[in-house]
Amino acid sequence: MSSLRARQKEDRRNRIVTSAKTLFRQQGFEKTTIEGIAEAAGVSGVTVHNYYGTKAGVLLALVIESDKLLIEKLESTLPKEPASLTDLMLQFARDIMDHAIANLDKVIWRQVIAAVTTGGVTQLTRAYFKLDQQLAFVLVRRIERLQQAGKLSPDIDASHLGKALFHLQNARFIQFISADELSRDEIEQRLRNDLAALFAVGSV
Amino acid sequence: MSSLRARQKEDRRNRIVTSAKTLFRQQGFEKTTIEGIAEAAGVSGVTVHNYYGTKAGVLLALVIESDKLLIEKLESTLPKEPASLTDLMLQFARDIMDHAIANLDKVIWRQVIAAVTTGGVTQLTRAYFKLDQQLAFVLVRRIERLQQAGKLSPDIDASHLGKALFHLQNARFIQFISADELSRDEIEQRLRNDLAALFAVGSV
DNA sequence: ACAAAATTTTTTATTGAATAAAAAAATTTA
């Protein structure tokens, strides 16, 4: 039973985000103006500000939508019974990079990272961090599966391990988008090295 | 044999960075204007732009200077013979957080991270990343010491391990500055959990 | 030491993000 106002608002949100996505992809982040987005969405520039605060806020909103899809995709495509922890991680990292690149280019992803770190504590950044947690949790659950399958010691705290590995993956992801020339293969190799070294520490 | 021009330029650079540091600390990043920095430094606003490109560029210049000191400090204060890899890491992370907080507050550090990720490939970002590498290398050398002391398997690639751990530390550092309420102790605990979980993977 | 050449800074102007307050328009409610 949504009111007319609520529906109109929802509608404007959609128009703004959709227009922004098109413009960001066509002309990049910098060259896209708030006025441009507003015009394409049929609202005033100030309304865009009222809705999303900043240009980066609009971008964040759009990324949040696509990240929800990413999580669904990961839930379904990540192997339920991974062969090993390393395999799981590499697959996880690759899926995330693939998804990122399919949606926006590296230059724009840098703006996303910047927006998230500077953005204070807003509705949008909270939503983003929540999705990040969910993403990490996908990993945690798969790690528990590995433990159940006897492929990983059951004594390890799956939550701690999942979060640590997620942070590491995230660091490599940021490195990936920060340098134009870095390929997914190159990052995969680095991650492989990371894991090999880290996992070798405990072996007596 | 520096020319008058070169000396004047160096002088202006110093005045700009020094003025900026004072103003950033007094009023924060947002409330400090380029014009304000320029006035305090006795140059025009456009000159500040000419020298550092953006307001964040000025901040980055100032951080780079203080990071050089951090590296020196770490070289001298990190134990030459650490008791364990975990101890080494926790000390490393704590020194970095201490140094960061002693110089600028969290809000401003967020701007640093944002500036580095969006900053394209400029003189300043290159310098910053180079220092980051040096920082990682400090860790690598200490890890080699651990291996020489028989406290860590000599089969492990110290460079890979050091870089992986540096990335992890960096991720936790960014988390630290991203949330006002997160204390160094809290981050230390998380890092401890990270390391415990990661190092347990290899143990058979 | 001085005038011409080269470099650097400043002035001036423009675009666009962000924000605030008042005015206008639309929806909701009674």
Place this chain on the structure above:
DNA sequence: TAAATTTTTTTATTCAATAAAAAATTTTGT
């Protein structure tokens, strides 16, 4: 349907960023 409420738009301002022309200063060649 008219009053009350909410939302958007208009209007105005500050500041970052950038560009081009003008002014000032240093360097160079004689």
